[in-house]
Amino acid sequence: MAAKYSDPKYDSYDVVIVGGAMYGSAVAWWLTRMPGFDGRVLVVERDPSYEFASTSHTNSCIRQQYSTEINVRVSQFGAEFIRNFRDFMGGDERVPTLTLQSFGYLYLSDTPEFSAALQAAQKLQAECGAATRHLSPAEIAEAYPFYNLDGILGGNHNLVNEGYFDGGTMFDWFKRMARENGVEYIANEVVAMTRDGGRITHATLSNGTRVALGQVVNASGPRASLTADMAGLTLPVEPRKRFTYIFEAAQPLDRDLPLTIDPSGVHMRTDGRYYMAGCPPDVDGPVDYTDFVDHHELWEDKVWPALANRVPAFESIRLINSWVGHYAYNTLDQNAIVGPHPEVGNFFFVNGFSGHGLQQSPAIGRGMAELLTHGAYRTLDLSPFAYDRVPANRPLVETAVI
Known part of the structure; x- marks a missing residue:
């Protein structure tokens, strides 16, 4: 498997995203559209065929029928994004209309x-x-x-x-436009992270290459706890x-x-x-x-x-x-975990969607890009999804889970 892996172009990146499926690509694309962000972004994806990614097995549905306001609001923006997909993608005529x-x-x-x-x-x-x-x-x-x-x-x-909507097409264009806008994707695997107190300083790839980083985003889907473990952090995702x-x-x-x-x-x-x-x-x-x-x-x-x-x-x-x-x-509450770790402030979670991920990716990808760029949410406040509820054992109770 290692033979197919590729090396990064640089030895340092402002943002390293671990995982290049729906969330890695949504965050990457939104970063390229974020006023004030001009950093270098690396997306590391262990399997660029995405054969076993949750993104590839999705049923591509969206609903507003949740019991918590934040989940309703997130999906309302998702519907707006789908209806106006080409406009959000900059009006590029190559971009298809999503129904x-x-x-x-x-x-x-x-x-x-x-x-x-x-x-x-x-x-x-x-x-x-x-x-x-x-x-x-x-x-x-x-x-x-x-x-x-x-x-x-x-x-x-x-x-x-x-x-229903065509989630596969949305993912393809997130990835394609992120690349066209300068995001670097590599076929490789992050196998270790170097932590210095309250920061992650480097990610180590499968071939031993060490990449310095400013911020790291865990977009590893069902493997998210493995990525958190590398930073010495606990994540209740399986x-x-x-x-x-x-x-x-x-x-x-x-x-x-x-x-x-x-x-x-x-x-x-x-x-x-x-x-x-x-x-x-x-x-x-x-x-x-x-x-x-x-x-x-x-x-x-x-x-x-x-x-x-x-x-x-x-x-x-x-x-x-x-x-x-x-x-x-x-396993805590079947809701997303989004934002920085309270003690390791440059390690960001975008994990644990429990089946809601595709429909929530437009709003949460945007919110994560705002956090990475400005240190705060600028549009929809996603703080109910913050990590601090995990160690506090404080579930965000959502009764409408399928």
Whole structure:
């Protein structure tokens, strides 16, 4: 593997970003657009094919249906960014227009407690300007008559700026435009860091090359705790498997299927002429960084029965494709950890998104670039995601986690 690695052009960089997938590239690109930043940036990516990156296994969805204001606001900017993608990319005519297919998310509740939580979340979302509605079973049936709603007490739905977009294209252009704007990408791996008290001074690459740095950004996805370990820091992020299935229905539905979060833990949505479903494993714990082995029984024993129960037309379906990806799972609270370490001030986290990462990358990439350039947030205040809640064991409670 080392034979394919490349060396950096320089021996010193203002910012070294460890990981070049969605977050490494979002931060890198935003830095090139940040007034006042003129530093040298190095992105170190251990696998430039991105074959096993979480970015490559994403379902590319965005929602405003969260129970905390900061998560709602982050995704609202994400929707704005998607709708105006070319403008944000400087108006370059090569940049494609991104479409946000707003079929919405539909959270279904089957208990009074969850119904109350959905209604509280809907109130918060409405206060933030989101178009979420809390629906009775009769209202759900009127809008989507294909559901079996036995046992369902209600649901939340939003048809505005909530649904699917082409996350792969967004990532490709983050990376491409960052490079065109002067960011250096290398195929290599950071294997050690030199720490002098409250600062990281150097990153050591797999071939022994030492690179001096001003600031370092941990954008290592599910491997983020390994990067933190090199700096002598603790990070509660681990890889956890998530399963995605593409299937064809013998009797296609007569309208779009919202991204439906079923009480069984299975979610499903329209995916072009096909449909997509996903879920966690029954035993959801940490896995090896290289473990992408499928659990074939999950489809037969859990996913298909849940699909057929909620949408009877899905009794007759054919599995087209499936894959396994990793969440960068924050075991504290399943929310992002963003910003500097309180004691090692030039080590920055952009980690632990727990499945929300793609949709949050425009806002959090921008915020991280602001921190690196100005030492403070200039647009959206992302301080609720700060690292200090980790040692304090103070979770940022978010009830809408899929």
